[in-house]
Amino acid sequence: MAGRTVTAGETAVAGGAAAGTSAETTLRDVLPVGEENGTFVGRVWDPARGAPVPVAYRGTGLWDVSQLAGTSATLMERADLAAELAEVYATEPTWHIEEVRLPEQATGPVSVSGAGPASGAGPASGAGPASGAGPDAAAAAGDSAGRGEAASAPVLLAPVDLQVLKACGVTFAGSMIERLIEERAQGDPARAQQIREEMQAAVGVDLSAVVPGSAEAAAVKEQLLGLGWWSQYLEVGLGPDPEVFTKGPVLSAVGTGDAIGIPAFSAWNNPEPELTLVVTAEGRIAGVTLGNDVNLRDVEGRSALLLGMAKDNNRSTALGPVIRVFDEGFTLDDARTVSIELTVEGASEAAGGDGYVLRGLNTCGSLSRTFERLVDAALGDHHQYPDGCVILTGTLFAPTEDRAVPGEGFTHALGDRVVIENPLLGRLVNTVGRTEELEPWTYGVRALFADLARAGLQA
Numbered sequence: 001m002a003g004r005t006v007t008a009g010e011t012a013v014a015g016g017a018a019a020g021t022s023a024e025t026t027l028r029d030v031l032p033v034g035e036e037n038g039t040f041v042g043r044v045w046d047p048a049r050g051a052p053v054p055v056a057y058r059g060t061g062l063w064d065v066s067q068l069a070g071t072s073a074t075l076m077e078r079a080d081l082a083a084e085l086a087e088v089y090a091t092e093p094t095w096h097i098e099e100v101r102l103p104e105q106a107t108g109p110v111s112v113s114g115a116g117p118a119s120g121a122g123p124a125s126g127a128g129p130a131s132g133a134g135p136d137a138a139a140a141a142g143d144s145a146g147r148g149e150a151a152s153a154p155v156l157l158a159p160v161d162l163q164v165l166k167a168c169g170v171t172f173a174g175s176m177i178e179r180l181i182e183e184r185a186q187g188d189p190a191r192a193q194q195i196r197e198e199m200q201a202a203v204g205v206d207l208s209a210v211v212p213g214s215a216e217a218a219a220v221k222e223q224l225l226g227l228g229w230w231s232q233y234l235e236v237g238l239g240p241d242p243e244v245f246t247k248g249p250v251l252s253a254v255g256t257g258d259a260i261g262i263p264a265f266s267a268w269n270n271p272e273p274e275l276t277l278v279v280t281a282e283g284r285i286a287g288v289t290l291g292n293d294v295n296l297r298d299v300e301g302r303s304a305l306l307l308g309m310a311k312d313n314n315r316s317t318a319l320g321p322v323i324r325v326f327d328e329g330f331t332l333d334d335a336r337t338v339s340i341e342l343t344v345e346g347a348s349e350a351a352g353g354d355g356y357v358l359r360g361l362n363t364c365g366s367l368s369r370t371f372e373r374l375v376d377a378a379l380g381d382h383h384q385y386p387d388g389c390v391i392l393t394g395t396l397f398a399p400t401e402d403r404a405v406p407g408e409g410f411t412h413a414l415g416d417r418v419v420i421e422n423p424l425l426g427r428l429v430n431t432v433g434r435t436e437e438l439e440p441w442t443y444g445v446r447a448l449f450a451d452l453a454r455a456g457l458q459a
Helices: 072-076 079-090 134-141 172-185 188-202 216-226 230-238 297-303 304-311 371-378 443-452
Strands: 042-048 051-058 059-064 155-156 164-169 241-249 258-262 274-278 285-293 317-325 339-345 355-364 388-392 417-422 426-434
Touching: 042 059, 042 072, 051 258, 051 443, 072 317, 079 317, 164 371, 172 188, 172 297, 188 258, 216 230, 241 304, 241 371, 274 339, 274 355, 274 371, 285 371, 285 426, 297 304, 317 426, 371 388
Parallel strands: 164 388, 258 426
Antiparallel strands: 042 051, 042 155, 042 317, 051 059, 164 241, 274 285, 274 388, 285 317, 339 355, 339 417, 417 426
C-alpha cells in the first residue's frame, strides 16, 4: 500500500520499514545532535559509581552533573540551571555519545526503571517480545538496587526520577471525540466506526472551535444533552476543568531504547505521542521532553472509572530521551508550537509480523487549553508536589485506520517499534512487548537512595 502525507492527528498505512527504527538504533540516532546550542539534561546509569546520575547533554558529549544535584528532580529546581550548564559545557565531557548505550543494547543485570535494563529484558527485535528475561536476568531482577555485576557501559535512562508522573486527557477535540466513541462502544472496537458516523451526523457543530469553559461551550453542552450525546469526556473536553490523573508511580517511567508493555487483558490499545512538561515544586515549567501515554482503549471504553487500569501498568509511561531546559534559544512559547511525529512499525512479514506502518502527527498549537492551565489544575494550593512533577499534555493523535480486521481500527501488535520524535527534542524509541513477560519493575525509591548513598550523592 502506498503511503500518503498526513495532517495533524491523521494516520496512514504503508508498506516497508520506517527509517531509523531498526534494532541498531544508537544514542546518536535518538539525541538531538543537531541542536548544538540547546540546553539538555537527562540521566545515565554510571557503572563506575553503581548509581544513576543526572547528566547534561549537548552535541556529542554528556557531562556528569551530580555535583550540582544527585537527582533529576533536584537539578530541575535550580533557578539558573541553563546558566550553570553553560559553564559545564565549557569543560571536557564525561562521556562521548558513542560510549553510552541505550537500554536495549545494555549488558549486565541492572534493573529496569531506575538503573537500566537487565540483559535480555527487552523484546526481540522485529519478532515480538521475548518470552521473558531469562533465568540469569530474572535472578538479577531480585536485586532491586542493581548491585550485582555492573553494566559494562553507561546506559541512558528515563530523564526523570522523583517527579510524580501526571497526565492530561481530552485536551484536543479529536481525542475528545475518540474517547466518547470508546465509551459508547463500551470497549468494542468493531462498533467504533458506526458510532463515529452517527456522532458526526448528530452533533452538527465543529467541536474543535469551541473554547472549553466558555459560554459557547455551555450552550453546546445543552444541545448535546438534548440529543443524548453528553458524556464525562465532553465535560472535561468542553467544561471548565481539564482531566488530570496520575499516570504512574515515581520511578516507573522507561526511557528511549527500552520496552513498553501492553497487558495480556487488552486487545484494543495504542500509543499516545505527547509533549511532556517538566514542572518544579513551585509550579514553574522548567523544560519539556517527549512522552508516550500508552493507552488501553478497550479498558477505558468499558468505564471511565477503569482509568487507572487503562493507564497505570508496568512500562506504560515512556519519557525521553532528554529534557530540553528552557533558555534564550528555546522558550516556553517555542514549546507551544512543537509538532510531534509518530511512526509505528510492525515486525516484518519475514519475522512473522504484518509489516504494518502507521504514521501520525500531534501539534501542540492545537491544544484546547494552555500549558499554564494544565499546571494550575494539577498543582497549587489544592495539591503540592514537593519533588516536582511531569505532565503529559495529551495528544491530537487518535488512530482510526484498520490494521487487520475491517471496522476494528488500530491496535498494537507485539514487536511494534514506536518512534515519537521532534528534531528539537530528539526521538523516543520503544518496542512493544507483553507487560507480564517483560522485566518487572523492581527499582524503587529505597533502592535509589541506597545507591545514591553508596556513591556519596545526595538526592
